[in-house]
Amino acid sequence: MxxxxxxxxxxxxxxxxxxxxxxxxxxxxxxxxxxxxxxxxxxxxxxxxxxxxxxxxxxxxxxxxxxxxxxxxxxxxxxxxxxxxxxxxxxxxxxxxxxxxxxxRKKRMTRASKAREAGLEPLANMIIMQVATKCTALEAAAEYVNEEAGFDTPERALAGASDIVAEVVAEDAENVADLRSFTEGTGEIVSLAVDADEKTPYEPYYDFAEPVRKIPNHRILAIDRGEREDKLRVRVRVDVDAAIARLGSRWPRRSGVFAPVLDAAVADGYKRLMAPSLEREVRAKLTVRAQMDAIKVFGKNLESLLSARPVRGARIISLDPGYRTGCKVAVLDETGKLLDHGVVYPTPPRRDVAGTKRELARLAKKYAINTIVIGNGTASRETEEVVSEFISESDLALRYTIVNEAGASVYSASALASEEYPDLDVTTRGAMSLGRRLQDPLAELVKIPPQSIGVGQYQHDLDQVELARTLGNVVEDVVNRVGVDVNTASASLLGYVSGITPTVAKNIVAYREEHGAFTDRGQLKDVPKLGPKAFLNCAGFMRIAGGDNPLDATSVHPESYAVAREVLNRAGVTAADLAHGGIPDIEKRVGSVSALAGEVGCGVLTLLDIISELEKPGRDPRDNAPEVVFSKAARTLDDLEVGMELTGTVRNVVDFGAFVDVGVHQDGLVHISKLSRSFVKHPSDVVAVGDTVKVWVERIDRERGKISLTMVPNK
The missing domain is CATH 1.10.10.650 (RuvA domain 2-like)
Structure with missing residues (x-):
């Protein structure tokens, strides 16, 4: 090939x-x-x-x-x-x-192999070839009786030869391919309850059947989980008679004495050998397909989440809600530096609302706070109500938003968090993480294993190696698309930069702690274990603001600095002018790009990238993402009414729809059928994590705390 x-x-x-x-x-x-x-x-x-x-x-x-x-x-x-x-x-x-x-293939001893060792293969060939003979099948088999091998009667000899035929039929590559296609094309996935009276999440699959060729991926994953938890019995149902007839038609048909023997062997080969194997194959193929699709959706959601717009200039009070132990507070400046921390008790059992408001007012005034962040976990609803009341009662210019806290506890209890903040307890680290997620989602979320961020479905059921590989690739692509400031980036963030291993990332941090801030990209070559190949791969993604060379603050690769300087020279400016926000009209100044490319010995695509970067140095692609939606007043489930129009943020996208945060504790579900008036193949074709969307309340299940939404207006 x-x-x-x-x-x-x-x-x-x-x-x-x-x-x-x-x-x-x-x-x-x-x-x-x-x-x-x-x-x-x-x-x-x-x-x-x-x-x-x-x-x-x-x-x-x-x-x-x-x-x-x-x-x-x-x-x-x-x-x-x-x-x-x-x-x-x-x-x-x-x-x-x-x-x-x-x-x-070498295989364990089978009925057919025992028959072969007993010398019954010639008889099996007679059955396959439908050899014409005047004697009966048993009379023909009598010549192959082998008492020592256990085939001591004509009946047993004929049965042994039939076992050989069955194995030949079942192992023929063309037969297998044909019956595999038949099974996939006509079979059904059937599931039944282990205990029909037991209440479980798998009740929709207690008496369920759907064609193999049509069953959607999320149902495959649900059925697989139900089977693993011993709540469902699952099988592939196929028309056995049709399958045997199809298999039999692939062999020469005659009316001799061996015809019924061949028919029986073909049927045995299908039922005993082929069908179980094909069922396992089909189930495995469906599971792999469903898992790969779920991993793909997970990756797409993760990419959207990591690409969310940073909220720059936010001075934050970050609240990690709780009941008995109170609500943890972390105060952060606009760079994410911890200014203060503590605990307030706005929720039961203490419910010190007045004390909470006083403390929020004190912190907001002392540190010039403009934003309050609330984690969406336990006690989030009650905490949000108090924060909303506080903002409406105060004369401070404050706003608040809810942040998804998935994975925050994983980070706060990690060795990395202990290494970064050894003097802080787990709860304070968690509150800090929530606030920083708003300020710079990418920089904070890279500290958490991607599987723990909570933007997928059935993640614990997926191939963990493939999931980790795919999500790692997503993080790597986003980090390098954005670029990193080599003087402020954490080792976690640096570890995703092209060509940089976790060990080298730590070495970069250690180098700047020992020698001070990097002032030139060339200094990266002095970092231990960062060799020429790593430098080639990473240099363009490492940014140095305010360094010796203004080009180091751009995505222009050092190998192209000579070209960049020539472009600047043709435009009549210097590299120093980049510090003033770039040269917006540089493309117009340099004239024909293709002609210039030929003159400076650079490819047109590379030259266009250089010019684009010189127009606006260090541009952040995340600035094109939707803005964060901030709330001014709380909303409860009781405030919602059917038909109400709301603006929300997409928190998760799954095969069957999208979950949207509309300002209440529970995210509402927009089913795939309600995403658009036209047909939607997959929800990710319409929405992405982080999108701001307009929705209407379609149904409210107050008892179960569920909200059904639609993105299709009534009119």
Missing amino acids: DIIATLAEELGLKKMAVQAAVDLIDEGNTIPFIARYRKEATGGMDDVALRALEDRLAYLRNLEQRKEDVIALISAAGKLTPELEAEIHAAEQLQRVEDLYKPY
């Missing part, structure tokens, strides 16, 4: 660009670096396209290696034919390679 040609055809890319991308990956360059700084070579592939190419490349290389391994194994057994070798080489999927290898 020509892997490069295959990739180019499958992904709709030019062969030359694919070859260049593969070479760059093989050289140890990171996806963010290739996407940003090697556009000419790859034809401008972005990080999404490059990730897809990288994954498919790994699969195809694994496929080719497996082909060679299988060919070697079959050859060693002395059973490789030119035709079989050609079939293996032509295989386009691992499943096909395994199907072809199955008859030759």
